[in-house]
Structure formats: structure tokens, C-alpha cells
Amino acid sequence: MFGALGNKLTLEAKRLTKLSELPQYQSDLVRDIVKETNDLNEDAEFLTEQQRQQELNPSNEEELKVNQCQLFVTHLHMRRNKRCLLAYERTRANKIDEFCWLNIDPIVDTDSAPDKLANNTDSTPPVSEVPVDGSVTRLGLNNLSHAEEEYLKSYQRILVNYKSHFADLDLSGSLEPPSNIFIDVRVLKDGNEVQTEYGVFNLIKDSQFYVRKSDVERLIQQGYLEEI
Amino acid sequence: MALPESLTYNLSPPEISFLSENEYITILPRYSMKKIELIGEKIPTLRGMRRERVPLWVALILKSQDKCNIVPPSWLELDFLKMKYEEEMKLPHKFSALPWHWLEISKILLAKAPDDLADPSNKLKSIIQDLREIRLVKSRKGLKELNESNIQLDGLSFMEINELRPYILKVMDKLMNLHDSISRNNVEAETNENEYEDGEASEDE
Amino acid sequence: MDADYYDIDDILAEGEKVPCKFNLTVPGLGYLEGNPGKAIQKDSVVELPLWLASVLAICEISEESSQRFIDLLEPPFFNAKVLNALKTSAASVDLHAITSNFYKMTEKWASMFDDEELVEMIKQSFKDRAFEINNYANNTTRHINNDFMSSLDEYEKYLFKVSSDSHKKMKTWIQE
Amino acid sequence: MSTTNIDDIIEDFAEQNRHTVKRFKSSDKAISSNVNIYDELVKAMLNERMAPDLLPYQHKLINEVLTKLSNQQQYLSDSHEYGDTNASSGIVDGDFKLQLMIIETEIERLSYMLRLYLRSRLSKIDKYTIHYISETSKPEEGSQEDTSLVSKQEMEYMHQHFKILTQLYNNSFLKKMPHFLTYLDDTSGGQSMISKPPVNNHVFVKSVSKKPFVISLDEDEDLELTENGIYVVKYKFIKPYVELGDVVLI
Numbered sequence: 134m135f136g137a138l139g140n141k142l143t144l145e146a147k148r149l150t151k152l153s154e155l156p157q158y159q160s161d162l163v164r165d166i167v168k169e170t171n172d173l174n175e176d177a178e179f180l181t182e183q184q185r186q187q188e189l190n191p192s193n194e195e196e197l198k199v200n201q202c203q204l205f206v207t208h209l210h211m212r213r214n215k216r217c218l219l220a221y222e223r224t225r226a227n228k229i230d231e232f233c234w235l236n237i238d239p240i241v242d243t244d245s246a247p248d249k250l251a252n253n254t255d256s257t258p259p260v261s262e263v264p265v266d267g268s269v270t271r272l273g274l275n276n277l278s279h280a281e282e283e284y285l286k287s288y289q290r291i292l293v294n295y296k297s298h299f300a301d302l303d304l305s306g307s308l309e310p311p312s313n314i315f316i317d318v319r320v321l322k323d324g325n326e327v328q329t330e331y332g333v334f335n336l337i338k339d340s341q342f343y344v345r346k347s348d349v350e351r352l353i354q355q356g357y358l359e360e361i
Numbered sequence: 362m363a364l365p366e367s368l369t370y371n372l373s374p375p376e377i378s379f380l381s382e383n384e385y386i387t388i389l390p391r392y393s394m395k396k397i398e399l400i401g402e403k404i405p406t407l408r409g410m411r412r413e414r415v416p417l418w419v420a421l422i423l424k425s426q427d428k429c430n431i432v433p434p435s436w437l438e439l440d441f442l443k444m445k446y447e448e449e450m451k452l453p454h455k456f457s458a459l460p461w462h463w464l465e466i467s468k469i470l471l472a473k474a475p476d477d478l479a480d481p482s483n484k485l486k487s488i489i490q491d492l493r494e495i496r497l498v499k500s501r502k503g504l505k506e507l508n509e510s511n512i513q514l515d516g517l518s519f520m521e522i523n524e525l526r527p528y529i530l531k532v533m534d535k536l537m538n539l540h541d542s543i544s545r546n547n548v549e550a551e552t553n554e555n556e557y558e559d560g561e562a563s564e565d566e
Numbered sequence: 567m568d569a570d571y572y573d574i575d576d577i578l579a580e581g582e583k584v585p586c587k588f589n590l591t592v593p594g595l596g597y598l599e600g601n602p603g604k605a606i607q608k609d610s611v612v613e614l615p616l617w618l619a620s621v622l623a624i625c626e627i628s629e630e631s632s633q634r635f636i637d638l639l640e641p642p643f644f645n646a647k648v649l650n651a652l653k654t655s656a657a658s659v660d661l662h663a664i665t666s667n668f669y670k671m672t673e674k675w676a677s678m679f680d681d682e683e684l685v686e687m688i689k690q691s692f693k694d695r696a697f698e699i700n701n702y703a704n705n706t707t708r709h710i711n712n713d714f715m716s717s718l719d720e721y722e723k724y725l726f727k728v729s730s731d732s733h734k735k736m737k738t739w740i741q742e
Numbered sequence: 743m744s745t746t747n748i749d750d751i752i753e754d755f756a757e758q759n760r761h762t763v764k765r766f767k768s769s770d771k772a773i774s775s776n777v778n779i780y781d782e783l784v785k786a787m788l789n790e791r792m793a794p795d796l797l798p799y800q801h802k803l804i805n806e807v808l809t810k811l812s813n814q815q816q817y818l819s820d821s822h823e824y825g826d827t828n829a830s831s832g833i834v835d836g837d838f839k840l841q842l843m844i845i846e847t848e849i850e851r852l853s854y855m856l857r858l859y860l861r862s863r864l865s866k867i868d869k870y871t872i873h874y875i876s877e878t879s880k881p882e883e884g885s886q887e888d889t890s891l892v893s894k895q896e897m898e899y900m901h902q903h904f905k906i907l908t909q910l911y912n913n914s915f916l917k918k919m920p921h922f923l924t925y926l927d928d929t930s931g932g933q934s935m936i937s938k939p940p941v942n943n944h945v946f947v948k949s950v951s952k953k954p955f956v957i958s959l960d961e962d963e964d965l966e967l968t969e970n971g972i973y974v975v976k977y978k979f980i981k982p983y984v985e986l987g988d989v990v991l992i
Contacts, residue, residue, distance in 0.1 A: 135597060135598055135614075135615070135618075136581060136618075139581070140578070144578070147574045147578065150574065194628060198590060198628060198635075199590060199591070199592050199593065201625075202592050202622070202635050203593075203594060205621065205622060205625060206595060206618065209618050213580075213615075213617050213618075216571065219572065220571075220574055223572045224572075224574065
């Protein structure tokens with residue numbers, strides 16, 4: 134149906150705003166819309182030529198109007214297709230940007246890209262839907278188009294460059310407020326001496342220290358310390 | 362995007378709590394300590410038992426190391442809060458005056474310095490909960506009155522405002538969009554638009 | 567009306583179909599009503615997406631005549647039945663079933679026809695429904711009325727989401 | 743081994759810090775000496791977070807915060823080094839450590855706010871790129887290094903990001919389309935492609951002006967704002983007062 138391809142792509146764009154990772158690039162659908170647009174353009178060129186002929190040989194006004202109407206429909210349809218394509222790609226680019234800010238590596242492994250095989254536009258790829266909000270948590274390179282892969286690399290470079298002006302700030306750092314930078318901990322089991330910028334302490338069971346949280350996170354995970 | 366959607370035009374409760382730690386509070390140092398030149402503030406030399414005003418976040422570090430006691434703010438007190446609660450009951454269309462950060466600061470002090478408070482923690486917690494609820498009910502009723510132009514919200518604190526913010530903004534913006542869809546209502550918007558465009562306003566077909 | 571070019575919901579709203587009557591016979595446009603290769607006859611009624619209908623409806627056939635390529639007919643989502651139901655009990659109307667971008671459609675429709683009465687009425691129903699939405703968003707423990715929740719249009723769903731997220735975050739913070 | 747008194751060391755560092763501050767302030771009259779730059783940053787961050795459009799980059803404030811952060815970080819690492827070499831002698835006492843912890847906490851707090859400030863700006867630059875590219879290329883913009891709407895780094899970021907986004911569109915489909923459809927800043931046909939900040943949207947403001955003042959709204963309506971009053975108004979009506987500092991966005 135009329136404008137159906139564009140609608141389909143826009144629905145896909147709407148869907149992916151809610152996903153925590155980017156689904157497979159809809160290359161077939163994009164290709165079909167580009168083709169449809171070029172076909173429409175051929176019609177438009179034909180209609181424009183016809184219009185010129187009509188103007189050269191004054192014919193009835195009705196014919197001119199009919200031609201103009203056809204031309205409008207064709208042009209509007211092309212513009213609509215363009216808007217759908219751009220909105221789709223923009224939505225994906227936003228997700229790629231968001232991913233780059235996380236400062237983690239994309240997934241390269243073929244198997245872990247969940248909808249590798251689902252490049253059929255009719256299927257809904259089984260991407261993990263996170264209902265809370267659509268923030269990106271991971272990105273499979275296999276789901277990107279070639280152009281998007283290039284874009285990802287370029288944006289990473291731009292970010293590295295921008296961040297280098299604020300080397301002390303760790304711009305990709307946590308957006309949670311820094312509370313409890315220093316914490317009280319209790320030693321749960323004996324262990325070795327621990328060196329930190331704030332000095333040395335020994336892991337002796339039941340002793341307590343006031344330490345920088347980031348210095349002891351591993352020891353807490355390993356069960357040597359607990360936060361009081 | 363460079364900032365996650367959830368933080369765009371929005372603050373999280375931990376963030377507001379973080380901001381509340383910038384408020385000043387009185388401490389009673391237990392020991393002396395040399396002054397500290399901070400970027401924002403100079404923390405004066407502390408002497409035992411001599412009161413000083415410091416940012417709450419500094420007070421919390423000192424407190425955690427038993428270097429000081431925190432002098433609770435005068436409003437964080439059972440009698441005062443009960444009085445406020447009665448005010449809330451008496452005046453159904455008005456919010457009683459409470460500090461800008463009352464929810465955050467009371468929560469922080471109840472967690473980190475309960476021994477410095479004049480009244481038992483459980484009683485304080487319960488009156489604070491009651492106050493929060495009566496004010497929430499009141500504000501929710503007030504939300505019936507939203508319009509497309511402007512409203513005044515005096516008496517609500519930062520945390521309370523923040524909780525209502527997404528709803529209020531999204532409703533008012535939508536009412537405005539509906540309102541402005543009528544060209545007569547949108548005359549000014551269009552004039553602004555043209556100024557914005559620097560005279561390059563485009564022609565419709 | 568300056569909807570953002572990249573706004574997905576706006577693009578979807580523009581894709582919604584509205585009934586139109588053609589004021590001239592146009593060969594080759596039969597595909598608009600599912601008859602590719604054929605002409606569309608004068609006076610035939612066709613459903614067109616708004617992005618097309620809104621322009622054809624303002625293009626005059628000739629300079630002398632005020633007639634446009636097409637006339638927009640009253641779309642089902644603004645018929646008397648819907649409007650009456652919204653007036654009587656806004657919260658019990660299934661907007662989603664009517665059109666999933668009801669308010670966007672209202673804006674677009676109202677801007678074409680300068681229909682102030684329609685806007686005033688729908689503003690009031692939006693307020694009533696929004697108030698109800700906030701009540702649901704506040705009370706996550708109460709049994710959610712699925713009928714009401716599934717009757718929301720896209721903007722209302724979004725309103726519910728941002729409101730309930732905010733209340734949830736507040737609850738989490740208070741309890742932590 | 744060292745016989746230096748720890749107090750002297752701290753005095754020394756403090757002294758160094760003061761000098762840097764002085765040097766900066768003498769060349770910078772806009773930030774008066776009684777303004778606390780920590781509070782200024784809190785305000786700038788909140789305003790930027792809540793404003794629908796980009797506020798003028800706070801050149802002086804941000805430069806000052808960055809300089810002071812870097813000095814303080816240097817002080818911290820020097821002090822840690824000092825602490826390491828003197829740990830065994832027992833000179834580094836608990837108080838010294840505690841003071842460093844307070845200093846480090848402040849650094850973390852400031853860095854966090856700066857991070858949010860800068861990232862909310864980038865997110866607006868990304869959303870309204872073409873609009874800001876044209877805003878910043880106006881002749882009156884950018885002539886003055888310290889009053890421009892965006893920083894030098896942001897300017898670079900904005901142009902680079904726009905370039906790769908354009909490349910992405912071109913490579914994905916635009917270059918295969920009819921030429922007249924390849925523009926990204928087309929404003930014809932009643933639909934502008936240029937996304938603009940929604941300055942009509944509502945914002946929460948708190949009036950901080952001691953004197954009440956009146957702003958004009960739509961349809962000949964006026965609104966009086968009194969100190970500490972909380973209002974929800976359309977951003978476009980309040981923007982000038984945000985820049986004047988009569989209100990803060992919350």
C-alpha cells in the first residue's frame with residue numbers, strides 16, 4: 134500500500150527506542166524504500182516533462198491540474214520516504230552515540246548477536262526488551278550496517294578527542310552522584326597487607342578502617358571486607 | 362546521546378540528596394583540626410567544642426570519624442514537625458513552610474547522625490512520613506488545576522517538586538501544544554518563529 | 567505547528583489515514599485506493615495518509631475556483647459519538663482503539679480547520695484523563711485497571727511512564 | 743627522618759594554592775572574590791540541565807574550576823607522596839589523612855557536576871546541531887573568545903559530529919537518492935528539517951531576586967515573581983532572567 138514501506142520502517146524506529154541494544158539493521162527495507170523513491174522520481178520527471186509539453190501547447194486546464202495533482206502526490210511521497218529513512222537512521226545513530234559514552238567494547242562475537250539471522254524484515258528479532266527505559270547497555274557489531282560501523286569508529290574518535298581536553302574529569306564516569314567516596318569497613322577474614330594512597334593497612338579479622346571505596350571494591354567482592 | 366534520557370530535564374532523587382549536602386550545618390567539633398583550603402570554601406580551624414558552620418558533606422565525613430557532633434537544625438524536632446502537621450491539616454489549600462531540602466536532610470541525619478538528634482529516630486521518621494503523605498495528597502489534588510500557561514507552587518520543597526515534575530511538565534506542554542494548534546492562539550509563536558529564522562521564513566506550497 | 571522532523575510519533579501520526587473526497591478524476595492514482603494503473607474518479611472517497619491529505623486539501627485546483635484537489639471528510643476519531651463520549655466520561659473512552667496518536671491528530675486537525683471548540687473540548691478531556699493517569703502512576707500496588715491502561719493514546723502512555731518512573735524512583739530513595 | 747612539621751607542609755601547600763587563585767582572579771573581574779565557585783557551578787549545572795536550549799558557555803567559571811581542580815589534584819598527589827615517604831616516621835597522622843579525604847571528596851563532587859554540565863550541553867548540541875551551527879556562525883558570535891555560546895571544544899565536537907552523521911546518511915541511502923532530496927537543512931513545504939530547541943516548553947523556576955519583578959507572558963498576561971517563589975512558566979518568557987541571575991531553573 135501507499136507509503137507502507139516508510140510506515141514499516143518508522144514502526145521499527147519506534148520499537149528500537151525501547152530496546153537496550155540495537156537490533157539488526159533493516160537493510161532490505163531501506164533498499165526497497167530507496168528504490169521506491171527512485172521509481173517515483175522517474176514518474177516525477179515524466180510528469181514534469183508532460184507538464185512542459187502541456188504548457189507549450191495550451192491544452193485544457195483540467196489536464197494541467199490533473200498533472201499537477203499527480204506531481205504533488207509523487208513529490209510528497211518521496212519527501213515522506215526521505216523523512217522516514219532519516220528518522221530511522223537518526224534513531225539508530227543516537228543509540229550508537231549513547232553506547233559510545235559507556236566507554237565499553239561492542240560485541241564482536243557472532244553468536245552473541247541475538248538476531249544475526251533475522252535480517253528478514255518480516256520477523257521481529259528476539260532482542261531483550263528492557264521495559265524500564267530504553268538506555269543502551271550493549272551493542273553487537275553484527276547488527277550494524279557497514280556505514281554504521283564506520284560511524285561508530287568515527288564517533289569514538291571524536292569522543293576521545295573531546296574528552297582529552299578534560300583529562301582529569303573522566304567524562305564517561307558514573308552519572309550517579311558520588312556519595313560515600315570513603316566508607317567504613319570491617320575485616321571479615323585474615324589476609325595480606327593492603328597498600329592504598331591513603332596508607333597501608335593489614336587484613337586482620339574484625340579490625341575496622343575508613344578507606345576509599347574504590348580502593349577496596351575488589352576486597353569486598355572477594356569477601357575480605359564488609360561495608361559497615 | 363551524551364546524556365541518558367532519564368537525566369534530561371530531570372533530576373534523580375539521589376541527585377537532589379547530593380545537592381542537599383551542600384547546605385550548611387552547625388557542628389560541634391570534638392577535637393581540633395587544622396583549617397582546610399577547599400576550592401569552594403575554606404574550612405576554618407576547628408577547635409574542640411567551638412561551633413562551626415560547614416557544608417553538610419564535610420560534617421558527614423567528620424561525623425563518620427567521630428570528629429564532631431552535628432547540631433541538628435531547629436526544624437528537625439518532634440514538636441516543630443507536629444506543629445507543621447497540624448498546620449497542614451488546618452489549611453487544606455496551603456503548604457506549610459518547610460526547608461527547601463527538608464526531606465533529604467532529615468533522611469541523611471536520621472541515617473548518619475541519629476545520636477545527635479534531640480528526639481527518638483522512630484518518632485521523627487514517623488512524623489516525617491505523615492507530613493510527606495499529607496502534602497503529597499494535597500499536591501495531587503492541586504494537579505487538577507493545571508493549564509497551558511503557568512502555575513505557582515509555593516511551599517513545596519525541591520524533592521517534592523521533583524517527584525511531580527515529569528507529570529506537571531508533560532501535561533502543561535501538551536495542553537500548550539493543543540492550545541497553540543489554533544492559529545489565533547499561536548500568533549505570537551509565529552512572529553517569534555520568523556524572528557528566529559532571521560527573515561528566511563519559508564513559503565508554504 | 568513546528569513538529570520536529572525526526573520525531574517518530576509525529577511521523578507515525580502523519581501516517582494515519584483520513585477519509586478524503588477527490589474533486590477531480592486523476593488517471594494513474596488508482597493505487598491510492600488499491601487499484602494500481604487505474605484512475606481515481608472524481609467524487610470517490612479514499613482514505614489517504616495525513617501527510618498527503620493535508621497538502622492536497624489546501625491546493626486549489628485553479629486560481630479562479632476555490633475548489634481544492636480533495637475535500638477532507640470528518641474522520642471517525644472526531645465524530646459525534648466519540649466527542650460525546652469524551653464529554654460525558656473522558657476516562658472511559660478507548661482512545662487507543664480510535665487512533666493511537668489521538669492528541670497529535672487533534673493538533674493537526676485543529677490547525678487545518680482552526681477548530682477552537684474541538685481543541686477546548688479535548689483539552690478538558692486530556693486534563694481529566696491525565697489526572698486519572700497520575701492516580702494510576704502513583705499507586706503501583708493497586709490493581710491496575712487494564713481496560714483503562716490499554717485505552718491510552720501514545721502520549722498518554724508516555725505520560726504514565728514518566729510519572730510512574732518518577733514515583734518509583736522516589737519510593738526507592740525513601741526506602742533505601 | 744624529616745624534621746619538617748606537618749603543619750608547615752600544609753601551610754605551604756595552602757599558600758601555593760592561594761597564589762594560583764590570586765593570579766587567576768586578578769585577570770578575571772567577572773567573578774568577584776566573594777562568590778563561591780562551587781555554588782556557581784551548582785547553579786550553572788542546574789540551569790543547563792533544565793533549560794531547553796543551550797545557555798552561553800560559562801567560560802570563566804569553567805576555566806577557573808578546571809584550574810583549581812587540577813591544582814588541588816596536584817596538591818593531593820604531592821601530599822600522598824609525602825605521606826608515603828613519611829609513613830614510617832609516624833609524622834602522617836590521622837588528621838592529615840582526613841583532611842586529604844575531605845579534599846578528595848570535594849574534587850569528586852565538583853568533577854561530577856562538571857561532567858553533568860558538559861554532557862547536558864553536548865546532548866543539546868547533538869539534538870539541534872544544524873540550528874547551533876548556524877547560530878554560532880553569525881558574525882556577532884565567536885568574535886569574543888570568552889562570551890561565545892559554545893566553547894572551542896564544543897565547536898569542534900559539533901562540526902565533527904555533524905560531519906560523520908552526514909556521512910552516515912549519505913552512505914546509508916542519501917547518495918542513492920535523487921539529488922534534490924539529499925539536503926539536511928531543507929525548510930520548504932511547510933516542514934523544516936532543522937530541529938530547534940523547544941523554547942516554548944515549560945520549566946520550573948525559583949526566583950532568587952530580593953526585589954519582586956514582573957514578567958510578561960502570552961496574551962497580555964503578567965506574572966509577578968517574588969523571592970523564593972516557585973513557578974512553572976514557558977521557558978521563552980524566563981530565559982533573560984535566567985541569564986541575569988534573577989531566577990534559577992530547578
